[in-house]
Amino acid sequence: MKLTHLHTLSGHQNPVYALANSTQTGLFYSAGNDKGVVEWSLDTMAFVKVLVPVQSSVYAMHIYGERLIIAQRSGVILVFDLSEQRVIAQLAFHQKGVFDLKTIAHKEELLSTGEDGQVAVWSLKDFSLLYHFPVLENTVRVIAISKDEKEVALGCKDGLIRIYNSDDYGLLRVLEGHKFAVTALQYSPEGSRLISGSRDAQLKIWGLPDYELVNNIPAHMFSVYAVAFHPTEPYFATCSQDKSIKLWGASDYKLYKILSLEKQTEGHRHSVNKLLWSPDGRYLISTGDDRQVMVWGFEA
Structure with a gap:
């Protein structure tokens, strides 16, 4: 298994918080504390264009069909x-920053x-607000959807995961x-586990369907900000406030690779x-501060 640095794309003027794939092969998007969503090409490893200007920081993006959904610090979703x-719709309900979309x-x-600790449920047909419910008094940081789409996991600031x-x-x-606070959450692609990461720097592995805690990994030095399963191979990657990216086995939970300037590899200079x-x-x-x-x- 190999994970090799290919290119560093520069151009953002401020920290970057969000990434999303395009429906077009070889394109992806990034956004953060800038004035716009940026489109990049993996084929040319270069900037393509500013896709859409935004009025406030972007904390999350999500792709659904031909729609790119953009969550902002203002609470407005484009x-x-x-x-x-x-832009075909602006969704207004949240009074504070929107941290995740699924x-x-x-x-x-x-x-x-x-x-704002609220979950809003929107129609993807006409973008009307169908329903909303309170989860807790303060932040819900992250959403994960189970493989069969029957369960929704919410990672919360109080350290709890609510299903x-x-x-x-x-x-x-x-x-x-x-x-x-729970800051990263992802169901495994085959649907047998939920992995959570937190400001406590731990990864926890929950076995489905009963969500029993089957493993705890002291994964990083500081907050774990993302868990991302490889689409086809049995690995997942994590990134952290400690400036590192780590690659783990999805079945043995073994640490296979650390990408960090401190480990004399290419890496980020600040929080990933x-x-x-x-x-x-x-x-x-990968992207960050x-x-x-x-x-x-990546090569398996």
Whole structure:
């Protein structure tokens, strides 16, 4: 297995918080504390264009069909149509920053959440607000959707993971284990586990369907900001406030690779905020507070 630095893409003027793949092969998007969403090419390893200007920092992006959904610190969510190259909807409900977005495809619903502790449920047909419910008094940081789309996991500032039924958004169970805010959450592609990361620098592995805690990994020195499973190979990557990216085995939980300036590899100079695998699994893309977007080549 190899993970090799290929290119560093510069141009952002401020920290970068969000990454998303395009529906077009070889393109992806980045955004953060800048004035716009940037489109990049993996084929040329170069800047393509500023896709859409934004009024406030972008904390999350999510792709659904030909729509790029953009969550902002202002609470406003933009829906950008990639085929029409224009904003087709502005979703206003949240009074504070929106930290994550996910879709439930079979229901054609978009979920949004963030600093106000509320989850909003939107129709992907007409972008109307269908439902909203409070989760806690302060921040919900991250959303994960189970493989069968029947369960929604929310990583919360109080260190708890709350699992909801996607049919009626009823609370199913609460997972206790992390000491501090849950900042990363991802169901495994085959649907047998949920992995959570936190400000306590730990990774916790929860076995489905009962969410029993099956493993705890002291993964990083500081907050874990993303967990990203490879699309086809049995690995997942994590990134952290400690400036490192780590690659783990998805079945043995063994640490296979550390990308960090401290380990004399290429790496980020500040907190690494987001990771993204290209759909074909050939590239891992990372970004963070150093304003750089780094592209890594992957070979199993």
